[in-house]
Amino acid sequence: MADRLAFTKMQGLGNDFMVIDAVSQKFPVAKWLTPERIRRWADRHFGIGFDQLLLIEPPARRQSDFRYRIFNGDGSEVEQCGNGARCFARFVAERGLTDRREIRVQTAGGPIVLHLTDDGQVCVDMGRPRFTPEEIPFKPPVTATGSPYTLMLSGRPGGLDKVTLEAVSMGNPHAVIQVDDVDAFPVEAVGPVVESHPAFPRRVNVGFVEQQADDHIRLRVYERGAGETLACGTGACAAVAAGIRADRLQTPCRVDLPGGTLVIDWSGRESDTLFMTGPAEFVFDGEVVVESTD
Template sequence: MADRLAFTKMQGLGNDFMVIDAVSHDIDPDPLLTAERIRRWSDRHFGIGFDQLLLVETSHRRDMDFRYRIFNADGGEVEQCGNGARCFARYVAERGLTRRRDIRVETAGGPIVLSLTDDNRVRVDMGHPRFEPEAIPFKPPITETAPPYSLMLSGRPGGIDQVRADVVSMGNPHAVVQVDDLDRYPVAEAGAAIESHPAFPRRVNAGFVQQLAPDHIRLRVFERGAGETLACGTGACAAVAAGIRAGRLRSPCRVELRGGELSIEWSGDDERPLYMTGPAEFVFDGSVPL
């Protein structure tokens, strides 16, 4: 193994990533990507600074072009990341790893298809949202059989003792909470309490939604293992899916995040895929010592 590791820094709406290419370089990721090392690299004062680390690998499946792995800033591996998926697509295309415009990618949360558009944006087939509690996984209150579900928050974080949440899997778990004033809501405190709530045995991403119109929402997301980020692609998908299913929203829906905007399309059919379109940008290339 070389004494330095090459990487690329990318961002999608301010959600930023360290991208490692295990296709072009001789890298054995399992001993390399330890939780301690990822935590050190993710530190914004002493390291590179990022929300997630993305690993580009060759897929062993004949029907897939690549394998895509995602690690949060705390070192834990997760199933899916929508903003990261868009960065992944631009990376493999612009680095010459594929000539396809529609790229089939294997993830821990299931296969996805990434489509490059003519305006340098990426449209992602995110698969279909799932709402069954076991798909999250989520343990609903015994007395409740339909969303939104009541979640009691111990310690009254930010003065909040209870929230009502929709639960959605976009290949990774999301709890979606409707709020009246997103700017004044205690996202950090309530988000941390929801993330580690005992009803979610694998933890959960907590999204807070302020609806502006039937086709326009604002969203802030406290991500599992990363804290609040400037944008969360799967969080935007989950928020819109929950809103369409409840009859509050219609497709396509504009999602306004702190880092920019995404467009989400979904028919409302549980068996039909949901599509997310947004930007992905290169920031810089570098290397770190091993």
């Protein structure tokens, strides 16, 4: 016996997703959504190919319109994904799952609010940035007196024995590292070492920032469980929040990623929420066969 599962491929600035509607079609999550199956679907040679899988479910709380779950290509579930949130908003609106322009969504990282704009973009209320180590979570070096932090690296990746970073949570953990030239910096070597550093007990997304102006940065992100991606929405939010907090940046701030541009707006007050605006695009619809013994 086999079942056919409908899905949609979407992308936000090149950060690509397999979107599964578990609201209007049968989808036994516990049975079908195993880490092994996600890894197989994520494979770009033998599967569908994607950075993350987005699951749309009915809300578990009255104050939310939907529940939104995110799984990396390695099968691990994560708390938040900004580019995915924009794709989520366009999907539920254009597929008739809601007629609201303001969509309240429950995530593992907390509630978020998505706003559909008249020009086809999506503005996401990403919640407030968090800098307290316990909230990230992050275990600062015992000699640290505050941000920024110096983290020692094993194996001298890219010829470096340490990096200086700021730690931020946007519902998921981020390390923000300032660099002189984001193209020349050894992201491929340093990224995985920082991602799995013992100072970050849940691993961490690693952002490498080159400042262009006080309202403009370039950014590359090495994501947990996915490697370097063309864009990371929460990474852009974390990079700008860290820069505003340190008086390097002002709001709104343009963030250029390999896949395109986002605009981040934050007051700098830690009690205020942060807003991210950017595009979300449909790529194609498809079906995948799910074997009962698969």
